[in-house]
Amino acid sequence: MKHHLEEHEMTAAVAGLELDAAAEKHLGSCLSCRQRVSAMRDLIDARRQDLEADAPDWERQRQEVLLRLPSVPAAQSARRHFWTRPLLAVAAVLVAAIGLRALWMPAPPVDLAVDSELPVEQILAEVDAVLADDSIPGLELIDPGLEDGVNGNGTS
Amino acid sequence: MDPSRSDLSQADDALVLRAQNGDHDAFGELVNRHQRRVWMVCRQYVGVGEADAAAQDSLVKAFTRIRDFDRRAAFSTWLTRIAINTCLDELRRRRREAAVDDDRDGDEEAGLLERMPDGGAGPEARSMQKQAVASLATAEERLPPRQREIFRLRFYAEMELEEIATALEVHVGTVKTQLHRAVHRLREELGDYR
Numbered sequence: 001m002k003h004h005l006e007e008h009e010m011t012a013a014v015a016g017l018e019l020d021a022a023a024e025k026h027l028g029s030c031l032s033c034r035q036r037v038s039a040m041r042d043l044i045d046a047r048r049q050d051l052e053a054d055a056p057d058w059e060r061q062r063q064e065v066l067l068r069l070p071s072v073p074a075a076q077s078a079r080r081h082f083w084t085r086p087l088l089a090v091a092a093v094l095v096a097a098i099g100l101r102a103l104w105m106p107a108p109p110v111d112l113a114v115d116s117e118l119p120v121e122q123i124l125a126e127v128d129a130v131l132a133d134d135s136i137p138g139l140e141l142i143d144p145g146l147e148d149g150v151n152g153n154g155t156s
Numbered sequence: 157m158d159p160s161r162s163d164l165s166q167a168d169d170a171l172v173l174r175a176q177n178g179d180h181d182a183f184g185e186l187v188n189r190h191q192r193r194v195w196m197v198c199r200q201y202v203g204v205g206e207a208d209a210a211a212q213d214s215l216v217k218a219f220t221r222i223r224d225f226d227r228r229a230a231f232s233t234w235l236t237r238i239a240i241n242t243c244l245d246e247l248r249r250r251r252r253e254a255a256v257d258d259d260r261d262g263d264e265e266a267g268l269l270e271r272m273p274d275g276g277a278g279p280e281a282r283s284m285q286k287q288a289v290a291s292l293a294t295a296e297e298r299l300p301p302r303q304r305e306i307f308r309l310r311f312y313a314e315m316e317l318e319e320i321a322t323a324l325e326v327h328v329g330t331v332k333t334q335l336h337r338a339v340h341r342l343r344e345e346l347g348d349y350r
Contacts, residue, residue, distance in 0.1 A: 007340070007343075008336075008340070010343070011339045011340040012336060014339050014343070015310070015336055015338075015339040016310070017332055017335065017336060040339075040343060040346075043285075043288050043289065043292055043346075044292070044311045046285055046289050047289050047293060047311075047312075048311060048312045050289055051196065051199060051200075051312055052196070054199070054204045055192070055195055056195070056208045058192065061191060061195070061208065061211065061212065062184060062187045062188060062191060064212055065187050065191075065215045065216060066180060066183075068212065068216045069180055069183065069216060069219050069220075070219070072178035073175070073176060073219055073220055073222045073223050074220050074221060074223065076223040076224055077224055
């Protein structure tokens with residue numbers, strides 16, 4: 001048979017916290033321990049009643065609240081879902097990294113051979129040469145009668 | 157949560173849904189159900205003089221923001237959180253204005269002796285109980301703020317441990333630990349009365 005409750009068990013019993021099985025069993029069978037628990041509980045209850053003695057008239061209080069209510073509640077505030085926070089953090093880090101890279105990385109060397117424009121004369125000469133060539137690859141595949149056929153009946 | 161609380165919470169949900177659509181009668185019923193707790197919470201944070209106003213402010217705020225209630229916690233817990241925040245805002249305002257009346261708490265607790273309801277016990281027993289209640293009130297004031305807050309939410313606002321944890325945004329284990337320490341300390345302080 002367990003002896004009377006230890007102080008920590010008595011405290012737990014008063015606070016309404018869980019007790020181990022042996023303490024619970026003892027409390028169920030020991031009048032002395034139950035009285036000690038209930039004495040403290042009664043005191044707390046008396047204090048609560050004392051506090052409630054200052055309570056307002058509940059119906060009046062309720063009516064005053066209702067008079068102060070806006071006609072409709074405010075619209076639901078925009079709220080982010082919890083999972084957007086890590087995504088936003090990752091996005092912010094990426095943007096910052098790209099920005100820092102742009103600021104701190106030296107610009108790649110310019111290849112003048114690649115970037116320089118071809119002379120206009122050279123381009124025109126190449127175009128002329130292509131137009132002068134009758135055997136343009138691909139043109140020979142077109143059926144000479146095809147255009148007539150299409151224009152004639154609207155179908156191919 | 158025991159079955160009765162669960163039923164209450166489910167009934168709250170239906171009322172909340174109506175209130176979210178602007179139904180004042182539904183919100184009035186929610187006020188009816190929860191205003192006592194809201195007042196007790198406000199009572200402990202801002203004192204009896206401001207408790208009525210703070211409780212009203214909390215309830216009006218709750219209606220205004222009710223469309224933000226997402227049912228992740230019980231309505232009563234969400235409402236308690238609003239009440240606590242309203243009171244903390246009020247205390248911060250008071251601190252800013254440096255208008256705290258240091259004497260009020262003392263007067264309030266002295267008044268406890270006069271306001272004790274008559275019980276069935278004889279005059280001597282009633283007198284002893286008044287003294288005991290006054291001693292408890294004094295001992296509560298000596299508790300660390302967090303322990304005092306949790307003790308009062310548990311016993312005077314009659315909140316479940318999980319509700320307290322949610323309302324204060326702490327782990328339920330913290331609530332248990334702080335509550336245990338608070339009760340232990342009060343029992344030590346009360347000595348003969350306990």
